[in-house]
Amino acid sequence: MHWSDEVAKKLISLHPDKEEFVLAAGTSPSGTVHIGNFRDAVTVYFVAKALRSQGKKTVLLLSWDDYDRFRKVPKNLPEDKIKEYENYIGLPYSAVPDPFGCHASYAEHYEKEYEESLKKIGLEFDIIRYQSKEYMSGRYKDGIITALKNRKEIYDIMQEFKTQEYSAEERENFYPLSIYCDKCGKDTTKITELSSDCNVVGYSCKCGNVSTVNISEQGNSKLPWKVDWPMRWTYEGVDFEPGGKDHASPQGSYQVSRIIAKKIYNIYEPLFQGYEFIGIKGLTGKMSGSSGLNINLEELLKIYPPEIIWWIYAKKTPNEAFDISLGDDVPRIYGEFDRVYENYYKNDESLDEITKSTLDIILDGSPKKVNPPFSILLTLYSISNGKIDMIEEMFTKIGMSFKAEELKERLDKVAYWLQKYAPNMLMKLNTSPDFEYFETLDDEVKGWVKAFCDLIKIKMDSEELTTQLYAIPKKESADNKENKKNQLLFFKTMYRLLIGEDKGPMLSTLILAVGSENILPIVEPLVAGNTNN
Numbered sequence: 001m002h003w004s005d006e007v008a009k010k011l012i013s014l015h016p017d018k019e020e021f022v023l024a025a026g027t028s029p030s031g032t033v034h035i036g037n038f039r040d041a042v043t044v045y046f047v048a049k050a051l052r053s054q055g056k057k058t059v060l061l062l063s064w065d066d067y068d069r070f071r072k073v074p075k076n077l078p079e080d081k082i083k084e085y086e087n088y089i090g091l092p093y094s095a096v097p098d099p100f101g102c103h104a105s106y107a108e109h110y111e112k113e114y115e116e117s118l119k120k121i122g123l124e125f126d127i128i129r130y131q132s133k134e135y136m137s138g139r140y141k142d143g144i145i146t147a148l149k150n151r152k153e154i155y156d157i158m159q160e161f162k163t164q165e166y167s168a169e170e171r172e173n174f175y176p177l178s179i180y181c182d183k184c185g186k187d188t189t190k191i192t193e194l195s196s197d198c199n200v201v202g203y204s205c206k207c208g209n210v211s212t213v214n215i216s217e218q219g220n221s222k223l224p225w226k227v228d229w230p231m232r233w234t235y236e237g238v239d240f241e242p243g244g245k246d247h248a249s250p251q252g253s254y255q256v257s258r259i260i261a262k263k264i265y266n267i268y269e270p271l272f273q274g275y276e277f278i279g280i281k282g283l284t285g286k287m288s289g290s291s292g293l294n295i296n297l298e299e300l301l302k303i304y305p306p307e308i309i310w311w312i313y314a315k316k317t318p319n320e321a322f323d324i325s326l327g328d329d330v331p332r333i334y335g336e337f338d339r340v341y342e343n344y345y346k347n348d349e350s351l352d353e354i355t356k357s358t359l360d361i362i363l364d365g366s367p368k369k370v371n372p373p374f375s376i377l378l379t380l381y382s383i384s385n386g387k388i389d390m391i392e393e394m395f396t397k398i399g400m401s402f403k404a405e406e407l408k409e410r411l412d413k414v415a416y417w418l419q420k421y422a423p424n425m426l427m428k429l430n431t432s433p434d435f436e437y438f439e440t441l442d443d444e445v446k447g448w449v450k451a452f453c454d455l456i457k458i459k460m461d462s463e464e465l466t467t468q469l470y471a472i473p474k475k476e477s478a479d480n481k482e483n484k485k486n487q488l489l490f491f492k493t494m495y496r497l498l499i500g501e502d503k504g505p506m507l508s509t510l511i512l513a514v515g516s517e518n519i520l521p522i523v524e525p526l527v528a529g530n531t532n533n
């Protein structure tokens, strides 16, 4: 059973009579929403699919925590902005200007960026809530007043999770509320009094302002996270919500929030699913976590098509941490996916049950796509300088046929990936014979090169050519080990002579795609010179 089916089953057993389930994902627009945060949406998405396949209805809710305070200036802001943005610390994200100047606020910039990429991958939320709007509209006024009325009980609940000692004085002055100053807009405020009906709050601000908030009429206050979270569960009727694993720890916010939900708001907590972190494999040089450069879904979609991204996420249970590869592994990931994809549509029995159910969820009855092999595309892209008509023609030469529109999606990804993440994989055919290297070879190897030239003058298909290439350095008298060694040496020699590298794409693919008429001029003069001597 896929992990999402297990969660769905658990939800149904918790609420057997429920027809419609509310599944909530939540994200902070504190910067680019990276691919680790995307796991939140993915978890909700797969559980919703599982619930629907079991006959239930679902409501997918995305909540933006954009009324949280702007805590620190991210490292990846333009350099000339860093000083300026230090002045905005303490404002809600929704009130900080967009550093790139294209949206109404800092929050909106990152919200729209993420929402756009969700659209591209085909994940649509039924409801999107911007917490700044919800708070400012006064929607939560009763929830806030309830928290203020029960402030001492909330203190006691939080105290149970803390190591520091209980203090009667601290309890007396505990207000689970932060106020954005009505003069400077920041939360550098301190509550000084509270009316007996808990509706009017007096405060003073670091900026010198002394003022009051009328909770029923003004929206410039916000509950702290551990109270805000359960308060919102009551407003939205949330049944399921995933979160980073740190929330689920014994001291984590989920444990505190669920007790507040029960004792203060009289509701049951939603089912929680913690998930592990996601790392990036293949980031080198200045692209690292410490530089503040995050990989987001938008970037991932430039390297992988949606179905492969879903597959990468879905095959891991939420409790498994994993790395997403952007480096040399990318062709292998494509290859792995293509193999299971083909087997899936062939109804191959070798496909294990989990892989099959994972693909059931991802592909969801969609018709089979034509997937030109990524590793071959890579070779053909390189040697053709990315010219699509040439690539189409070369595919025909190696016995595969794809239309230009079938090549387009993966070709764009090959081009982007090669240029940004794997320029070392971009290969070029040598333009002239490499006499210098050839002279370092011993006579036996030179003989193989001669045999190579003779072989590629004969027309044959890819499979036959591969067999014949392996046969060139093979000797009847030699054992397996020696033959293997010689084959390796032969291929290495040919790669050096053809593309100036020790390794390369499948040799038969290269020969057929480029055409022997283009290969002979860079190898034949070598052996011609050799026999003349």
Ligand SMILES: [Zn+2]
Pocket: 098, 100, 101, 102, 103, 108, 109
């Ligand atoms: Zn913007």
Ligand SMILES: [Zn+2]
Pocket: 181, 182, 183, 184, 185, 186, 205, 206, 207, 208, 209
């Ligand atoms: Zn102020």
